[in-house]
Amino acid sequence: MDKIVMSAMAFFGYHGVFPEENKLGQRYIVDAELVLPLSNAGRNDDLAETINYAEAYELIKGIVEGPPFKLIEALAEKLADALLERYPELSEVAIRVTKPNPPFAIYFAGVTVEIKRRRPVEACISLGSNLGDRMDYLERAIRLLDQHPNVSVLRRSAVYETDPVGYTDQGPFLNMAVAVKTDLTAEELLAFMLETEQVLGRVREIRFGPRTLDLDLILYGKEIKGTPQLTVPHPRMGERAFVLIPLAEIVADDAVPGIDSLAERLKHLEGKDGVRIWIA
Known part of the structure; x- marks a missing residue:
């Protein structure tokens, strides 16, 4: 299937279950795969035949840097829903949200939630x-x-x-x-x-x-x-x-x-x- 892959988009948000996360905020990394037919865009070299990924970036940014969610699972779900609603040509989206430095006493590089949603x-x-x-x-x-x-x-x-x-x-x-x-x-x-x-x-x-x-x-x-x-x-x-x-x-x-x-x-x-x- 054809797809547009938007990789390693970095945003600053305030999501989390701990008060410190909601107050201090932290960086989030988002990857998005947008599945849609791209043959016409490739043949015609026409932006109208595909998705303007600069516009999609702003949509994603507005959600990640907007009102906080307790869970990054909920953040990922909101991103998938918003993309499918905005772009009817999408048949499927895959979203990965990474919290690079979770506020735990032990160290690990990050935690990632990945979901895939199809248009009903x-x-x-x-x-x-x-x-x-x-x-x-x-x-x-x-x-x-x-x-x-x-x-x-x-x-x-x-x-x-x-x-x-x-x-x-x-x-x-x-x-x-x-x-x-x-x-x-x-x-x-x-x-x-x-x-x-x-x-x-x-x-x-x-x-x-x-x-x-x-x-x-x-x-x-x-x-x-x-x-x-x-x-x-x-x-x-x-x-x-x-x-x-x-x-x-x-x-x-x-x-x-x-x-x-x-x-x-x-x-x-x-x-x-x-x-x-x-x-x-």
Whole structure:
């Protein structure tokens, strides 16, 4: 990934838990890595295509030399938040804050806090269940997603009862979709989804077969990505009424890369008769 690295910026601040630190102050060293696309700036030699690091320096200086924090962890968090808020083109920031001479009786060169923060994205997840108390499995999965410290459930669709697709010798599914906000990578989010399936008793014996819970990552922002482990948007979503009908309730009509209009796609999609609104 392209990045701008601002190294060893020195400031004077008054952060710390001891009264002497707040009164006398001391020097702080800050390093910042700003992750963003830089190819256009390089090709066009144009400052408007990148971040003015002199301006970014002043933003960082104003925070480090501003009102004190007790912890440099809190100072680092504030710096990351401020940079992501000021520069929407940033996808990620890494901040290192070093206190060179902590006021302890023993000597060591310094203490450093390093954090990395990604810009949150909105992702969409399809949920399905056709074993046991189907609705309970869906609700428990949503709770587990929302309880993750890096995931927040934003919106949820209605629940639909759907005929099985592929392997048809099984009971009907309950399906729905949720939109979440997360700063996990797509791979990290998928790993947590697989873990959630296992926690709720998913056993993979027959492809497309019965399951207590099925979680599919349908969208991860506007990202288009294909690896052996993960493809987003989901490669079969455009063929599945039980995915697109709930999804259309929680995202904009033009939210899916490769599909100009969800409404138009649904007009001509086969299998809609097998997707029925479910009332408990």
